[in-house]
Amino acid sequence: MSLPFTIARTHLVSKPKQTIVAMLGVTFGIGMFIAMVSLMTGLNDMTEELAMTSSPDIRIYHDITADRPSILEHVNPQGINLVYHTKPKNESQKVRNALKIAEMIRKNPDVWGVSPQLTSQVFYNYGPVQLNGTIAGVDILEEDRLFDIKAKMKEGRIENLIVNPDGIIMGKGLARKLNAKTGDRVVITTPQGFTMTLKIVGLFQMGVGTIDNVKSYANISMVQNILQRDKSYLTDINIKLKDFHRAKAMAPQLQKTFGYKSEDWETANATMLLGVIIRNILTYSVSITLLIVAGFGIYNILNMTIMNKMKDIAILKAMGFSGSDVRKIFMIQSLIIGLIGSIAGLAVGFLLSLLIVRAPFDGGDVISIDHLPVNFEAKYYIVGIVFGVATTAIAGYMPSRKAAKVDPIEILRG
Amino acid sequence: MQVLKAHKVSKYFYEPEKFKVLKEIDLSVNKGEFLSLVGKSGCGKSTLLYVLSTMDTDYEGELEIAGQRLTGSDQNQLSKFRNAHIGFVFQFHYLLPEFTVLQNVMIPALKLAKYTLREIEARAYEKLTMLGVQEQALKPSNKLSGGQQQRVAIARALINDPDIIMGDEPTGNLDSYNTHVVFEIFNELAQRYKQTIIAVTHDEEFAKKSDRIIEMSDGKIVS
Numbered sequence: 001m002s003l004p005f006t007i008a009r010t011h012l013v014s015k016p017k018q019t020i021v022a023m024l025g026v027t028f029g030i031g032m033f034i035a036m037v038s039l040m041t042g043l044n045d046m047t048e049e050l051a052m053t054s055s056p057d058i059r060i061y062h063d064i065t066a067d068r069p070s071i072l073e074h075v076n077p078q079g080i081n082l083v084y085h086t087k088p089k090n091e092s093q094k095v096r097n098a099l100k101i102a103e104m105i106r107k108n109p110d111v112w113g114v115s116p117q118l119t120s121q122v123f124y125n126y127g128p129v130q131l132n133g134t135i136a137g138v139d140i141l142e143e144d145r146l147f148d149i150k151a152k153m154k155e156g157r158i159e160n161l162i163v164n165p166d167g168i169i170m171g172k173g174l175a176r177k178l179n180a181k182t183g184d185r186v187v188i189t190t191p192q193g194f195t196m197t198l199k200i201v202g203l204f205q206m207g208v209g210t211i212d213n214v215k216s217y218a219n220i221s222m223v224q225n226i227l228q229r230d231k232s233y234l235t236d237i238n239i240k241l242k243d244f245h246r247a248k249a250m251a252p253q254l255q256k257t258f259g260y261k262s263e264d265w266e267t268a269n270a271t272m273l274l275g276v277i278i279r280n281i282l283t284y285s286v287s288i289t290l291l292i293v294a295g296f297g298i299y300n301i302l303n304m305t306i307m308n309k310m311k312d313i314a315i316l317k318a319m320g321f322s323g324s325d326v327r328k329i330f331m332i333q334s335l336i337i338g339l340i341g342s343i344a345g346l347a348v349g350f351l352l353s354l355l356i357v358r359a360p361f362d363g364g365d366v367i368s369i370d371h372l373p374v375n376f377e378a379k380y381y382i383v384g385i386v387f388g389v390a391t392t393a394i395a396g397y398m399p400s401r402k403a404a405k406v407d408p409i410e411i412l413r414g
Numbered sequence: 415m416q417v418l419k420a421h422k423v424s425k426y427f428y429e430p431e432k433f434k435v436l437k438e439i440d441l442s443v444n445k446g447e448f449l450s451l452v453g454k455s456g457c458g459k460s461t462l463l464y465v466l467s468t469m470d471t472d473y474e475g476e477l478e479i480a481g482q483r484l485t486g487s488d489q490n491q492l493s494k495f496r497n498a499h500i501g502f503v504f505q506f507h508y509l510l511p512e513f514t515v516l517q518n519v520m521i522p523a524l525k526l527a528k529y530t531l532r533e534i535e536a537r538a539y540e541k542l543t544m545l546g547v548q549e550q551a552l553k554p555s556n557k558l559s560g561g562q563q564q565r566v567a568i569a570r571a572l573i574n575d576p577d578i579i580m581g582d583e584p585t586g587n588l589d590s591y592n593t594h595v596v597f598e599i600f601n602e603l604a605q606r607y608k609q610t611i612i613a614v615t616h617d618e619e620f621a622k623k624s625d626r627i628i629e630m631s632d633g634k635i636v637s
């Protein structure tokens with residue numbers, strides 16, 4: 001063991017209270033950082049996953065609310081045209097040649113799955129209960145490829161839909177509100193006033209209230225039938241990519257190629273994902289504040305130690321220790337404080353994370369979770385220890401340099 | 415054989431005003447000499463000693479110890495040199511309070527790293543025995559009496575077998591009995607072990623009994 005290390009260790013051990021207080025500062029800072037970052041990134045991951053479950057990577061649809069220039073603009077392009085109360089045209093939501101478009105997109109090597117479908121607002125009637133919701137006419141096997149519906153089935157199997165042309169797979173929350181069970185028949189009313197009786201052949205649960213409480217799946221032809229539309233009527237093309245991070249770049253290309261609005265999942269869930277940014281800012285600002293406070297603590301304690309040790313420093317220098325030997329002695333002290341403090345901080349953070357994950361938490365109707373999501377990734381523990389040691393190194397550097405510069409004559413002369 | 419040579423050493427202080435503390439001092443010391451440096455308070459004894467010790471580098475003139483010219487060397491070289499060639503004893507005993515007596519004595523040798531840990535420990539015991547404080551070896555250094563502490567400090571100064579031992583009033587804080595003990599130790603070191611000793615002192619008895627007295631006055635050596 002090197003001499004500066006031995007001396008540093010002896011200094012620390014001979015003042016246990018002071019050493020422990022300095023370490024606790026770091027422990028607290030790192031512990032809070034780990035606990036916060038674990039919970040916050042857990043929430044972030046969950047949010048992202050929810051965003052991914054509730055929307056495809058890219059959705060192509062016919063946006064009938066898009067701005068339509070008034071015909072006056074064509075006739076009189078230079079003039080000032082004022083048209084009040086323009087109303088949307090009575091346009092169909094149909095995406096023309098949807099199947100062909102889907103076929104073309106499927107050929108792209110980045111694409112994992114494509115599910116052309118049609119969706120509509122409907123009323124669900126079961127006995128006296130009438131609920132507002134949506135129905136999606138899908139090829140259930142394609143949809144499963146996109147959203148892994150098999151894993152989310154609570155009752156029944158997705159294949160039931162293929163063998164039952166008049167079957168529907170209903171969101172679990174919706175079924176509960178209707179008080180309906182698998183095997184029950186519900187009546188569906190479209191906005192145009194058509195009704196149809198369908199049989200519940202399965203229940204799914206995505207874990208998000210906005211889907212589970214309103215949505216059902218049925219066969220494409222059945223939904224076309226309810227809506228009284230022809231066999232080519234499809235309103236959406238949902239796409240899943242092999243790498244969802246590419247969605248933002250790919251969506252505009254698709255929009256340009258096919259002329260239909262194409263929306264990536266980040267845009268569709270912008271408000272949800274804003275929370276991610278806010279949580280990150282919060283985590284890092286709180287942790288950095290705590291660490292700075294701990295850093296000042298170490299700075300103070302080391303400064304005090306050096307003040308008290310002026311004579312020792314002078315004698316060491318008289319005996320032949322160089323400035324850098326002296327600096328080492330004090331840098332090692334602050335690094336030991338930082339290292340042990342940080343390791344203890346990781347342990348505290350881990351225990352706090354365990355506590356958080358054990359505590360029951362009811363997500364209510366919005367998300368189906370029974371405890372808060374906590375991330376136990378090793379990455380954050382590495383960041384924590386690097387943060388802790390770096391802070392103490394910076395805090396220890398200035399006092400150590402001061403110690404290195406002590407002029408022994410001033411002190412020994414008495 | 416000359417172990418230390420100072421040639422035309424001058425030094426200025428600039429605070430509060432420019433003032434020449436040491437005035438062209440010439441001094442040479444032979445190996446095995448026990449030398450006392452005396453003079454009125456404020457005449458520059460300590461200042462000269464710190465120049466000779468290599469700790470103070472802000473001077474004019476030349477300094478040579480153990481055949482090595484030290485004027486103009488950088489701080490790192492000088493601290494290495496001090497570690498191997500110079501031992502210090504001060505008025506206040508200045509042991510490191512967190513360490514045991516034995517550790518205090520061992521530290522300069524650990525720094526020098528010329529011997530193994532075992533050898534260093536054996537040598538430290540040897541020096542402590544020579545100074546009659548071997549029973550105290552494992553005590554914390556601040557649990558010793560003043561006289562005992564000063565003997566430990568001398569053992570520490572001796573551990574690397576330095577060419578010169580320097581002391582700024584090494585007995586200044588001791589009673590007459592302990593002053594006598596320290597004098598006897600220095601004397602024996604010089605006589606028997608051919609150690610060179612330069613001690614600043616205000617004690618006339620002490621000075622008279624030493625081999626050679628250098629008297630300073632107003633920054634100059636007068637005899």
Ligand SMILES: Nc1ncnc2c1ncn2[C@@H]1O[C@H](COP(=O)(O)OP(=O)(O)OP(=O)(O)O)[C@@H](O)[C@H]1O
Pocket residue numbers: 413427428429430435453454455456457458459460461462
């Ligand atoms: N750091 C300094 N700055 C300015 N002047 C100093 C400084 N140190 C010492 N002096 C002055 O230099 C002169 C010599 O001081 P020095 O300490 O060498 O005296 P000394 O002979 O050791 O005295 P004493 O016997 O009292 O210890 C004194 O006049 C003192 O006031």
Ligand SMILES: [Mg+2]
Pocket residue numbers: 459460461582
């Ligand atoms: Mg003096």
